[in-house]
Amino acid sequence: MIWSSLRTRLTLLVTIAVALAVAVSAGACFMIVRGQLYDQVDRQLGAPPDKDKRSHVAWLLEHCGPEPRAETYFGPQRSTQLIYADGRPTCYNGPALVVTDLDRAVAMGKPWQHCGNGVTEDGTEMRIRTENVGPGIAVMDAVPLGDLRDTLQMVALTLGGVAALGILAAATAGLLIARAALRPVGRLSRAVEHIARTEDLDTRIPVKGNDEIARLSSSFNAMTTALAGSRERQKQLVADAGHELRTPLTTLRTNIDLLLRSEQTGRSLDPEAKRRLLVNVKAQFAELSTLVADLLQLARGDTEHEPHVELAFHEVVTAAVERARLRGAEVVTDLSPWYVVGSAASLERAVLNLIDNAAKFSPDSQVEVSLKGGELTVRDYGPGLPEEELPHVFERFWRSPSARGLPGSGLGLAIVAQAVEEAEGKVSLANAPGGGAIATIDLPGTLIRNSESDKSR
Structure with missing residues (x-):
C-alpha cells in the first residue's frame, strides 16, 4: 500500500x-484583521471629533428631515437618523435605516450605545452605531459594509494563498526532512536485510552523532558482534567436540572390530587379552558418556538458564562434598553460612568439578574446602601448574600437557566458569603457597537469608 512507507507516513x-x-x-490573522477593521469603522461613526453630543444633536435637528435622503452632510454613502423612545417620527439625514428593538432600547438609555450590522430599508448592508444622546433620543450613524466586505474578502484570499503555499512548502520540507531523518534507518534496514539474506554478521553500520538513531545503530552493531561471537564459539565448540570425540570413538571402533574379527574367524582371543579389551571398551564408553554430558551442560548454559532463586550456598557446597566423598575423594571442610542467588544444580556441579579436579591431581592427599564470607576455596597438594598455563585453565577442551594421560575431557573448569558467571561471581585458579593449587569462587551474597532479614524488621 502507498501508506505502508514510513517516509510517506x-x-x-x-x-x-x-x-x-x-x-x-x-x-487567527483573519479574525484579528476583521476585528480591527470593524473597530476602526466603529470609531469613525458617531459625533465628529470637533462636536459634543449637544451640538451634534442640534446640528442634526437642523439638517435632518422627515424623509430619507440619498446624500448627507457626511457623504453620499453615510446615513444618520434620530430616533425617539416616545414614538415620535424619525428624523433622517441619508437613507432610512431599519430600526430594531435594541436601537429603541438605546434611545431609552438601556444600554447607552450599541454597534452592529444592520440594513437600510432598501436592503443595503450597513455598519450601524446607535448612541443615546439625551433623554429618550438616540442617534443611528451608519456606513455601508461593501468596502469593508471587499477588504475582508481580499484579506481572506491573500491568507488562503499564503496558507496554500505554506502547506505546499510544508509538504516539500516534510519530504526532505523525512528523507534526511530516515536515511540512517534506511541504512539499518538494508544492513538487516543483507544479514538476513547472506547471514554475514560482520556487517557494521556507521555511527554518527549520539541521537536515538546513532544509539540504535550502536546497539545493532553490538548485537551483530555478540551474535558473531556466539556463532564463532559454537563453531569452535563443535570443532573441539568433534576432535575430542574422535579419539574415544576410534578406540571403541578398533576394539569392537577386534572382537568381531575374532568371532568371525573363529580364532578366540586369550581370556586375559579379551578381558583387558572389554575393560578398555567400558572405560572408553565411560569417557564418552562423561564428554557428552559435559557438552550438554555447556550447550545448555549457552542457550538457557535455570530460574535463579535465593539459596544457601554452604548447603550446596556440603551436597557437592558428599558426592565427591562417594567417589572416593578425601575432603575436609570449613564452611560458614552464605546465601546467594543462583541455580543450585549449576553451582553444585561447579563445586563438584573443582573438588574432582583437585582430587585428580592430588590422589594421595586431602582436598581442603573452605567457605568464608562468600569466598569458597578448594585447595589441593598436588604438583600445581606452570604459571604460563594458568590463563588457559578455564578454556574449553584445554588440558595441561602434564595431564594428557589423566581422565577428563578438558571441560570441567569451563563448566565451573560458566556456572559462576551465571551467578554473577568470579572464579580463579592459582598455585598455592607451599605447593598445590587453590581454586577460588567469589559470589555476591549475604550472611543471612533476605527473607529472614525481612521478618526481623
Whole structure:
C-alpha cells in the first residue's frame, strides 16, 4: 500500500501538522484583521471629533428631515437618523435605516450605545452605531459594509494563498526532512536485510552523532558482534567436540572390530587379552558418556538458564562434598553460612568439578574446602601448574600437557566458569603457597537469608 512507507507516513504527518498550524494562524490573522477593521469603522461613526453630543444633536435637528435622503452632510454613502423612545417620527439625514428593538432600547438609555450590522430599508448592508444622546433620543450613524466586505474578502484570499503555499512548502520540507531523518534507518534496514539474506554478521553500520538513531545503530552493531561471537564459539565448540570425540570413538571402533574379527574367524582371543579389551571398551564408553554430558551442560548454559532463586550456598557446597566423598575423594571442610542467588544444580556441579579436579591431581592427599564470607576455596597438594598455563585453565577442551594421560575431557573448569558467571561471581585458579593449587569462587551474597532479614524488621 502507498501508506505502508514510513517516509510517506512521516511526510504526511508533517504536512498535516504544518497545515493545521498554518490554517489556525491564518484564521487567527483573519479574525484579528476583521476585528480591527470593524473597530476602526466603529470609531469613525458617531459625533465628529470637533462636536459634543449637544451640538451634534442640534446640528442634526437642523439638517435632518422627515424623509430619507440619498446624500448627507457626511457623504453620499453615510446615513444618520434620530430616533425617539416616545414614538415620535424619525428624523433622517441619508437613507432610512431599519430600526430594531435594541436601537429603541438605546434611545431609552438601556444600554447607552450599541454597534452592529444592520440594513437600510432598501436592503443595503450597513455598519450601524446607535448612541443615546439625551433623554429618550438616540442617534443611528451608519456606513455601508461593501468596502469593508471587499477588504475582508481580499484579506481572506491573500491568507488562503499564503496558507496554500505554506502547506505546499510544508509538504516539500516534510519530504526532505523525512528523507534526511530516515536515511540512517534506511541504512539499518538494508544492513538487516543483507544479514538476513547472506547471514554475514560482520556487517557494521556507521555511527554518527549520539541521537536515538546513532544509539540504535550502536546497539545493532553490538548485537551483530555478540551474535558473531556466539556463532564463532559454537563453531569452535563443535570443532573441539568433534576432535575430542574422535579419539574415544576410534578406540571403541578398533576394539569392537577386534572382537568381531575374532568371532568371525573363529580364532578366540586369550581370556586375559579379551578381558583387558572389554575393560578398555567400558572405560572408553565411560569417557564418552562423561564428554557428552559435559557438552550438554555447556550447550545448555549457552542457550538457557535455570530460574535463579535465593539459596544457601554452604548447603550446596556440603551436597557437592558428599558426592565427591562417594567417589572416593578425601575432603575436609570449613564452611560458614552464605546465601546467594543462583541455580543450585549449576553451582553444585561447579563445586563438584573443582573438588574432582583437585582430587585428580592430588590422589594421595586431602582436598581442603573452605567457605568464608562468600569466598569458597578448594585447595589441593598436588604438583600445581606452570604459571604460563594458568590463563588457559578455564578454556574449553584445554588440558595441561602434564595431564594428557589423566581422565577428563578438558571441560570441567569451563563448566565451573560458566556456572559462576551465571551467578554473577568470579572464579580463579592459582598455585598455592607451599605447593598445590587453590581454586577460588567469589559470589555476591549475604550472611543471612533476605527473607529472614525481612521478618526481623
